[in-house]
Amino acid sequence: MSATFPKSEKLCGDQAVDHLYKTGKRFVVWPMRVTYLPLIEGPSQALIWAPKALFKHAVDRNRLRRQMREAYRLNKHVLMDADKHYHLAFNYIDKEMQDFKIINKAVIKALKRLAEES
Numbered sequence: 212m213s214a215t216f217p218k219s220e221k222l223c224g225d226q227a228v229d230h231l232y233k234t235g236k237r238f239v240v241w242p243m244r245v246t247y248l249p250l251i252e253g254p255s256q257a258l259i260w261a262p263k264a265l266f267k268h269a270v271d272r273n274r275l276r277r278q279m280r281e282a283y284r285l286n287k288h289v290l291m292d293a294d295k296h297y298h299l300a301f302n303y304i305d306k307e308m309q310d311f312k313i314i315n316k317a318v319i320k321a322l323k324r325l326a327e328e329s
Contacts, residue, residue: 214284214285214287214288215284216257216280216283216284216287219254219256220254220255220256220257220287221256221257221258222256222257222258222298222299222300223258227256227298228258228300230248230298231246231247231248231258231298231300232246232300234248235247235248235298235300236248238321238324239304240317240318240320240321240324241304241305241317242303242304242305242309242313242314242317243279243301243302243303243304243314243317243318243321244301244302244304245299245300245301245302245321245325246299246300246302247297247298247299247300247325248297248298249295249296249297250296250297250298251296252296253296254296255287255290255291255295255296255297255298255299256297256298256299257283257287257298257299257300257301258298258299258300258301259276259279259280259283259301260276260300260301260302260303261275261276261279261302261303262302262303265303265304265305265306266308271308274308275303275308275314278311278314278315279301279303279314279318281311281315282311282314282315282317282318282319283301283318283322285315286315286318286319286322287322289319289322289323289326290322290325290326292326293325293326293327295325295326295328297325299325301318301321
C-alpha cells in the first residue's frame with residue numbers, strides 16, 4: 212500500500228462537508244476534534260482544518276495542516292487494515308502550536324479508535 216494522499220481521499224464539496232458536520236459523530240483526541248461518518252462503500256476521505264480564529268497568520272495554519280496531513284498519510288493504513296471507510300474531519304482545537312510528535316500520536320489514537328469501532 213502506498214502512503215500517499217491523493218485527491219480521491221480528500222473530502223471536498225459543500226454538500227459532503229455539511230452532511231458530515233450535521234450527521235457525523237465527534238470525539239476529542241487532544242489537540243484535535245475528530246468528526247466522522249461511517250461509509251458503506253468508497254474510499255475513506257479526510258478533511259484537515261486549522262481555524263483562522265485561533266491562528267491569525269496563514270503560515271501557522273499551513274504548518275498545522277501540513278503536519279496533520281502528514282500524520283494522516285503515514286498512518287491511514289490503520290483504517291484500511293480494519294477495512295473501515297469513513298468521512299473524516301480533523302479540526303485542530305488547541306490554542307498553541309504543537310510538535311509533530313504530539314499531532315502524530317493524536318492521529319494514531321484517533322484512527323485506532325475508529326478502527327476498533329463496530
